[in-house]
Structure formats: structure tokens, C-alpha cells
Amino acid sequence: MIVGIALLVTIGGCSSSSSDDPDPAAQSSNILFLVLDDVGMDQMEIFGFGGATPPGTPNIADIAGAGVSFTDTWSMPACSTTRATMYEGRFPLRTHVKAALGPNDLANSMTSPYAMTISKLLATRGYESAMIGKFHIALPDMNPAGKAVVHELGWDYFAGWLDETGDPPSIDTTAGGIAPPGTYSCGFVPGGHMANGADVGACYLPDGSCSVPAGGRVPPGRSCRDDGGLFVPNTHCQVAAPDYLDFERQNAHSVSPVTYNFADGSVEELPFTDPRARQFRASFAVDAAAEWINSRPADQPWMATVSFASIHTPLVQPPVDPTSAANIASSHLDCTNPLAQRILSNLMVESLDLEIGRLLVAIGVASRNAQGDLVYTPESTDTMVVILGDNGTLGSTVKLPFDPSRSKGSAYQTGVWVPLIVAGPLVNEPGRIVSSMVNVVDLFALFAEIAGITDVQAEVPRPIDAMPMLPYLIDPGEPAVRSWNYTEVGLNLQADGAVNGPCFIINSCTQIPIVRSVCEDNNGVWWGEGTDAQVNGVPAPAEGFQYCSQVRDFVERNGGESFYIQPLVSIAVRNEGFKLVENTFKDCESNPGSCVDETVTELYEIDVPLDTPWIDREDTNLPLDGLSHEQQAAYVELTDQLAALRATVVACPGDGNIDGMVDERDLQEWERYAQPWGGSSVYDLNLDGRTDTLDRDIILEHLGLDCREGWPLAPAGPLPTASAVR
Known part of the structure; x- marks a missing residue:
């Protein structure tokens, strides 16, 4: 690339020599999408990593061996950001979902009800879609759709968690009200050799039944937790459960608020006394997914997203695995101990692997041999299986030689480099590795391609960023599709600029x-x-x-x-040889009485050794005032790339339904959200947390505005340079 020539940015363009004529079988392939939470590349032994004590993942390894492993995949640095990106096919600068969603974030920073989500797109090809487990691209309390939000965004079925924070609640250290807060660090009564522990006691279930769990290697308090009960130590079953037992307490991954959305738009919320609400989250997700998938008619194509909550904090002991000595031994751990957290993260990954194997067998995609090993022959199935880590691992559980200080939440490699595996009947020559750059946004295109859609951009009425992936599966010799990659995390929108x-x-x-x-x-x-x-x-x-x-x-x-x-905003763009990082902070120290943005730009030369991963550590940052000719050329190229991408985002004040126009329809839609809701919505145009006449005034002020002229919608061609767009 010649210095000074702006890099051309290609958006969308879901076409290539291989994907123009996809395998006809693609149109009938089901899709099983498995999302692992906070599982970065550093955790995965099958990719050559995992540190000194990698978690065992034999089932995932078998799936990888029967499919394609993508070794250079970037996610976004946070869970909501990644999910919105891949479900919508658009980078965060378009979705406005720029960080993990929380209870103070406005609906403007949630996936829009007007977005063409992957579930809506696949419905045009006759697919039914289910979302199981974690959702976290919209939260009900700040959203007009409330608990029906998953259905509103296009999914036919939802069974999972719409927690206030989108993630598992805190550990109930009272273990259901039997002790003062802080007593039980893992949320259950440990064995008798531990403080406040017991080797005998009574296990009460919400229906009033009671049993006496057997002792032995597993403390009965932990066994009771796995059964959905509350354990009263050193006592026998009584006619009635003690009054102080509290079955309404949420408890990390073990007691959760489960919500269902159905195809007719109805919603069901389970009480905490329901056994399904008292399952370990990973186990619930597998049971719910298997039930829905197995109920599909044989001729009905489907996509099931099983979005696990593991290994997101709080980290606790997963259900007992009697074949794992480490799992059983973990009963004595103090869950507040940093070293224990590392052990627990391994065990939760291993539990995920067990659940994935259980799911494949339950839906008939795999079986077990006499030794209990997974037997997976994807060519004999009608289902594509995709496994993804949603972002990098949390810093406290990052495996060396990855960088714990630059992990989840940052645009550095440890925060965005994730495992991606694709297997199924469309894969030619399985067992391959694809080292070309891939972005999680490209999964939107992959799912569409599997459904037989060859020109994805043509079916989405606004710019997308997804690039083709199916060619990699069909053609082992497919050249790289992406020449650049992008990731972003930042601030979600809150009322009146709060953070x-x-x-x-x-x-x-x-x-x-x-x-x-x-x-x-x-x-x-x-x-x-x-x-x-x-x-x-x-x-x-x-x-x-x-x-x-x-x-x-x-x-x-x-x-x-x-x-x-840690930066408030972290953005990175890369090509084959270099990576540019922009970190933005609030400087309140050098400006007393006011805080101003401070942006720091860093450049890294990408060196991929054969025996160790390339990690953009602090000491490898190139000094911008002493760059070589090649480095300076790369800096200009990546700076232009980033500017050109940003220039494709066209502001359109008053356009709440993101169709690129401000017209009478916006007034009609504003009215629908203003009355009777009136709270946060995509028509809260002045971002004050209310949908009211002030927002209508913004629509009226810009009525007739057409912003589509600047949209980059040509699927196969490059966008103009940044300067030309301006």
C-alpha cells in the first residue's frame, strides 16, 4: 500500500467466487449455534493453548476434528456487543450496543426492534428460530417490549434469563436463608471439615418434600443444591420445612429467573420454586434446547442458539461430575479465593464440554460408543454446528502466556481473540484449520448462506459489515476474504449522559x-x-x-x-501485518473542575511465531515518533481504514426506525411508543429516558430528511475513501 492512499473499505459484499453457487443442501441444513460466555482463545487446548492446566474438552475436540477450526477470529470485547454484532451483521458503531448492557442503559443502546436480526432474515427462508439461555442484547426494564423483547426481535421461541444485569446474579452466601450473609462463599453448605459445614442434614425441595442426601466424597449440601433444594445441616427431615428457608433467593448459576417467549407473543415467567428455575444454568439450557429441537417437524428447518452463561462470573462449582476427581475435590474451595476462581473456571469449561456432548446426543446429531466417547459423523446429519467464545476471558482467569491486564473489555488480543469451530454436512475435507481473518460479524453471513441466501446485503435494508464464510467450508483452498478486521467496546447510552x-x-x-x-x-x-x-x-x-x-x-x-x-472506549483495526489500537480515557486530573476525553493511539507489528501466540503487550507498542518507512505506511493505511469505516455511519436525527428517512412513519411510530409507554425507547431521540413531545419535535424539525444517499449498500464493490464520503 502506497503511503497517503486511503484504504478502500468493503462493507458487506457477501459474495465470492465460491459462495455465488453454494451447495443446494445448504437450503435445508439446520443450525445449532453454541455460544460460550467469557471463553477466550487462551482457554482452549485444542487450539494449542490453555496454560499449564488446560481444561479438558474432549467433546469440543471431537467436533473440531470433524469440522473446521478458525484460528484467527476476532470478537467484540464484551458480551452484549458481540451478540448484537453477530445477530445483526453490523459493527457496534451501527448497532449502538457498545458495552455489556445494564439496568441503566437506554433502549437506544439495545438491539432495535426495527433491526433485521438473523432470526428475521432466516424466517424469509422458512426457518424457525429459538434462543435458549443468555440473551443480553436488550433488557426488559428499559424496553417497551418488556419480557416479550426476545419475541419482538424475531425469535419464535425463547427459554432463558432476562436478569436485571443480563448475567447470573450474585452468590447467595446465606445458602437459602439458613445462615447470615457471608457464611457460605459458594452458595451451599460445604463438608463438615469446613467452617459452618456439615456431613449430614436434610434437603428440602420447594414442593415441601425432604430427603437425607448420602454423605461421602460429595458434601450433601452440594448434592442438595444440584437437586434444586436447600440444605439444613445437622438435622433430620421435619413434617414442615423450617420457616426461615427462603426459596425466593437467587443464587449464581443455580437459582435463576427463567422466562419463556412463545411464537404467539405470549410470555411465561417461572417462579423460583419451579424445578427448571433451580437447575444449573448450563444444564437448563441443554434441556430446553433439546426439548424445542426434538419437537420440530422433520421437514421444518430451524436455527437454535444455545447461549450458555458459563464461564461468566460468579464462578462456582458446576454440577457434580462423578468421573472427575477435581470436580469432586472442588467442594471444599472458598469461592472468594483468587486461586480457587482459576480452578472453578476450568471446571466450568469442562462442565460446558459435557453439556455440549449431552446436547448433541439428545438431539440425535451424535451418539456414544461402548466406552462413552462421543461419536460424531456430521456428514450423516442435517445440522450445522457452530461453537464460539463470545469475547476474551476475564483477566483473573486468563491463561498464560496471554495478557491478563489486557483481557475481556479491551481491544487487545487477549480481549478479542476467540475460538470458533464450524462442523456439519456442508464442510468439505473436515479436520482443517483456517487461519484467515474472521470477525464474529461474519457469522450473520454464514447463517444466511447456510439457509441458501447468496447475497445477504441485498436482503438487509441497511448497511451490514458481514463478509462471506461459507466458501471456507466448501473450498479448502479458498483465499482470505477479509484483508482487515475491526473490534470495538465503549459506552452505552444512559439518560442525560450518565455512565x-x-x-x-x-x-x-x-x-x-x-x-x-x-x-x-x-x-x-x-x-x-x-x-x-x-x-x-x-x-x-x-x-x-x-x-x-x-x-x-x-x-x-x-x-x-x-x-x-482501563479505557472507556477501546477500538482496534488490523491488517495482515499491523494492528492499530485507539483507547479513550476521561482525564479529570489535569483539568480540575471538568473531565475531557483523551485518546491514545498505539501501533503494533503483528508477528505470529510458530510456538507461541502473538499478543499485543505493552512493551511491544511501536513508538509513533520513530516509525520505519514500512511502519509509517501501515499506520497511515490503518488510520485511513478506521476513518473510512467511521465515515460510512450517517447521522439521521429523527429516524427512530432506522430506515434512513425521517417521514410520517416516524411520527406514527413515535406515537406508538409515547402512548401509553412513554419511557425509554428507540424514539427517545434526545436520550433523556422518556419518549415524549420533545422527541416528536426532533422528528418535525427534520421531517423530509433522507439519509440513504450516504449508505454503502453496493454488495460487491468497495466504499469510497473516507475523504470522498465526507
Whole structure:
């Protein structure tokens, strides 16, 4: 690339020499999409990593051996961001879902009801779609659709969790009300050799029944938890359960608020006393998915997304696996201990692997041999299986030589490099590795291609960023489709410009945790509103701080040690040889009385050794004032690439239904959200958390505006350069 020539950006373009004429069988292939939560590339031994003690994943390894493993896949740095990207085929700068969703985020930062989600697109080809488990691209409390939000976005069936934070609740350290808070760090009564533990007792279920779990290698309190019960230590079953037992307490992955959306638009919410709400989340997801899939007519194509909550915090012991000595031995761990957290993350990955194998057998895609090993022959099935990690691993459980300080929540390699496996009847020459660049946004195209859609952009009425993937499966010699890659995490929109509070974890401050409970579930110290933190006996102000830089200033002024601040916005773009990172912080220390954005740009040369992963560590950052000719050319190229991508986003004030026009339809849609809802919606155009006449005024002010002229919708051609778009 010649210095000074802006790089041409290709958006969409889901076509190539191979994908123009896809295998006809694609039109009838079912799709099983398995999403692993917080499982980065560093965890996966089958990709050559996993650290000194990699988790065992024999079932995933068997699937990889029968399919294609993509070794250079980028996600977005956070869960909601990745999910919105791949379900909509659009980067976060278009979806506006830029961080993990929390209870304060506006509907404007959730997947729009007007978006062409993958479920809506596949419906045009006769597919039925189910979402099982974690959703987290919209939350009901700030959304007009409420608990029916999954159905509104196009899925025919949903069985899963619409938690306030989108993720598992905190551990119930009372173990169901039997002890004061803080007593049981893992949410169940441990064995008798542990403090407040017991080797005998009574296990009560919500229906009033009671049993006495057998002792032995597994503490009866843990067995009772796995059965959905509450354990009263050192006692016998009584005629009635003790009054203090509280079956309404949520408990990490074990007791969850389960919601169903049905094809007719109806919603069912399970009480916490329902056995399904008391299953370990991974087990519930497999049971619910198998039930839905097995109920499909033989001639009905389907896509089932099974979105696991593991290994998202809080990390706890998964269900007992009697064949695993490590699983059984974990009963004695203190779940607040950092070393225990690393053991638990391994066990939760291994439990995920068991559940994936169980699911494939349950739906008839695989079987077991006499030794109990998975027998998977995808060519004899009608189902494509896709396995993905949604973002990099949480820093505290990152495996070396990956970088724990630059992990989940950052645009560095450890935060965005994820495992991706695709297997099924459309894969030619299985057992292959594809080392070409892939982005999670491309999965939108893959799912469409499997359904027989060859020109994806032509069927989506707004720009998409997805590139073809099916050619890699069909043609082992397929050249690289992507010449560049992109990732982004930032701030979601909150009323009147509010942001998540600061959270101090280990030796850095971050504003990714959405509320105090999430901060503390990650062993963090909350410095936002209501903080009780202090430094050298000096308490923080009760109102807390808005930004991490304010926390650092307070800590340093009171004699504490300084620390690293995680960026509020982290963006990266790369080509084959170099990677550009932009990190944006709020500088409140050098500007007393005001906080200003400070953006730091970094450049890394990508070196992929044969025996170790390439990681963009701090000490490999190239000094921008001393670049070589080649490095300077790469810097200009990537800077132009990023500018050109940003220039394709066309502001259209008043366009709440994202059709690129401000017209009478927007007034009609505004009315629908303003009355009787009136709260947060995509027609809250001034971002104050209300849909009211102030928003109607914005529509009226821009009535007649047509923003589509700047849209890059030509599927096969490149976009203009950044300067030409401007």
C-alpha cells in the first residue's frame, strides 16, 4: 500500500467466487449455534493453548476434528456487543450496543426492534428460530417490549434469563436463608471439615418434600443444591420445612429467573420454586434446547442458539461430575479465593464440554460408543454446528502466556481473540484449520448462506459489515476474504449522559461492570454512588465518583498507590501485518473542575511465531515518533481504514426506525411508543429516558430528511475513501 492512499473499505459484499453457487443442501441444513460466555482463545487446548492446566474438552475436540477450526477470529470485547454484532451483521458503531448492557442503559443502546436480526432474515427462508439461555442484547426494564423483547426481535421461541444485569446474579452466601450473609462463599453448605459445614442434614425441595442426601466424597449440601433444594445441616427431615428457608433467593448459576417467549407473543415467567428455575444454568439450557429441537417437524428447518452463561462470573462449582476427581475435590474451595476462581473456571469449561456432548446426543446429531466417547459423523446429519467464545476471558482467569491486564473489555488480543469451530454436512475435507481473518460479524453471513441466501446485503435494508464464510467450508483452498478486521467496546447510552460507576479490580480501575453487585462478583471494590471504599482511613465521599481518573486522584492525594485505568472506549483495526489500537480515557486530573476525553493511539507489528501466540503487550507498542518507512505506511493505511469505516455511519436525527428517512412513519411510530409507554425507547431521540413531545419535535424539525444517499449498500464493490464520503 502506497503511503497517503486511503484504504478502500468493503462493507458487506457477501459474495465470492465460491459462495455465488453454494451447495443446494445448504437450503435445508439446520443450525445449532453454541455460544460460550467469557471463553477466550487462551482457554482452549485444542487450539494449542490453555496454560499449564488446560481444561479438558474432549467433546469440543471431537467436533473440531470433524469440522473446521478458525484460528484467527476476532470478537467484540464484551458480551452484549458481540451478540448484537453477530445477530445483526453490523459493527457496534451501527448497532449502538457498545458495552455489556445494564439496568441503566437506554433502549437506544439495545438491539432495535426495527433491526433485521438473523432470526428475521432466516424466517424469509422458512426457518424457525429459538434462543435458549443468555440473551443480553436488550433488557426488559428499559424496553417497551418488556419480557416479550426476545419475541419482538424475531425469535419464535425463547427459554432463558432476562436478569436485571443480563448475567447470573450474585452468590447467595446465606445458602437459602439458613445462615447470615457471608457464611457460605459458594452458595451451599460445604463438608463438615469446613467452617459452618456439615456431613449430614436434610434437603428440602420447594414442593415441601425432604430427603437425607448420602454423605461421602460429595458434601450433601452440594448434592442438595444440584437437586434444586436447600440444605439444613445437622438435622433430620421435619413434617414442615423450617420457616426461615427462603426459596425466593437467587443464587449464581443455580437459582435463576427463567422466562419463556412463545411464537404467539405470549410470555411465561417461572417462579423460583419451579424445578427448571433451580437447575444449573448450563444444564437448563441443554434441556430446553433439546426439548424445542426434538419437537420440530422433520421437514421444518430451524436455527437454535444455545447461549450458555458459563464461564461468566460468579464462578462456582458446576454440577457434580462423578468421573472427575477435581470436580469432586472442588467442594471444599472458598469461592472468594483468587486461586480457587482459576480452578472453578476450568471446571466450568469442562462442565460446558459435557453439556455440549449431552446436547448433541439428545438431539440425535451424535451418539456414544461402548466406552462413552462421543461419536460424531456430521456428514450423516442435517445440522450445522457452530461453537464460539463470545469475547476474551476475564483477566483473573486468563491463561498464560496471554495478557491478563489486557483481557475481556479491551481491544487487545487477549480481549478479542476467540475460538470458533464450524462442523456439519456442508464442510468439505473436515479436520482443517483456517487461519484467515474472521470477525464474529461474519457469522450473520454464514447463517444466511447456510439457509441458501447468496447475497445477504441485498436482503438487509441497511448497511451490514458481514463478509462471506461459507466458501471456507466448501473450498479448502479458498483465499482470505477479509484483508482487515475491526473490534470495538465503549459506552452505552444512559439518560442525560450518565455512565457506569468506577470499579477497582486487582490493580486497575474499570467502568465495564454495570452495577455494584457485578463489580463485587468480580472481587472488585465499588467506587461509584454509595461507595464505602476508603484509603488510609479516609472514606470516599458517599456520592462516589463518576470516572476512574477521579478515583485515582483521590487515592494518590490520600497516600495510596497509583494504578492503571482501563479505557472507556477501546477500538482496534488490523491488517495482515499491523494492528492499530485507539483507547479513550476521561482525564479529570489535569483539568480540575471538568473531565475531557483523551485518546491514545498505539501501533503494533503483528508477528505470529510458530510456538507461541502473538499478543499485543505493552512493551511491544511501536513508538509513533520513530516509525520505519514500512511502519509509517501501515499506520497511515490503518488510520485511513478506521476513518473510512467511521465515515460510512450517517447521522439521521429523527429516524427512530432506522430506515434512513425521517417521514410520517416516524411520527406514527413515535406515537406508538409515547402512548401509553412513554419511557425509554428507540424514539427517545434526545436520550433523556422518556419518549415524549420533545422527541416528536426532533422528528418535525427534520421531517423530509433522507439519509440513504450516504449508505454503502453496493454488495460487491468497495466504499469510497473516507475523504470522498465526507
